[in-house]
Amino acid sequence: MGILTEHYAGAFPLWLAPVQCAVLAVVEDAAGYAATVCSRLEDAGIRVEVDLRPEKIGHKIREAELLKIPYMLVVGPREAEAGEVAVRAHGRRDLGTRSLDGFIAEVVDEATVRH
Secondary structure (H helix, E strand, O other), X not given: OHHXXXXXXXXXOOOOOOOOEEEEEOOHHHHHHHHHHHHHHHHXXXXXXXXXXXXXXXXXXXXXXXXXXXXXXXXXXHHHHHOEEEEEXXXXXXXEEEEHHHHHHHHHHHHHOOO
């Protein structure tokens, strides 16, 4: 495990990462939707954590980046209303907004490919 950690410098590929996605709620009002997103990802077999702390979203994103979590899903009232997630990838910035079902299909497909 030490060799893998050194090789990847802690930024593991999606299939190997202990936490594959982090769901970050922008405001307290989005906590219910964040929990729904988390449970849908868990049902699909994705290792996920949800961050409902009353911190600023920039702080939550920075912490997830430092933990080298492959995907961060930012959710707020707009995303909840549309059934979408704003996707950020570790080291690649903002990837835009996607439907929750579309993102789940993409991440499950990516998690099964080992390269």
